[in-house]
Amino acid sequence: MENTLIKIGGMSCQGCVKNISGVLTALSGVASAEVSLEAAEARVAFDPQAVTREALLGAIEDAGFDAE
Ligand code: 9UX
Numbered sequence: 672m673e674n675t676l677i678k679i680g681g682m683s684c685q686g687c688v689k690n691i692s693g694v695l696t697a698l699s700g701v702a703s704a705e706v707s708l709e710a711a712e713a714r715v716a717f718d719p720q721a722v723t724r725e726a727l728l729g730a731i732e733d734a735g736f737d738a739e
Pocket residue numbers: 682683684685686687688690
């Protein structure tokens with residue numbers, strides 16, 4: 672399992688937090704995702720054999736946010 676911190680732009684309410692949490696945890700290979708509106712970031716635990724960090728960023732961007 673690998674842990675990564677992703678900076679997220681564009682979150683403006685707790686609904687956004689829920690949406691991004693849902694998008695991330697729906698990806699196979701993601702074990703957990705803690706999204707913080709205040710910190711504008713997500714801490715994600717994932718299996719690098721199953722999903723890449725790039726795929727996490729892509730899923731967040733597809734949901735309409737900036738991710739890096
Ligand atoms: Mo809040 Mo976010 O009203 O995608 S859900 S702005």
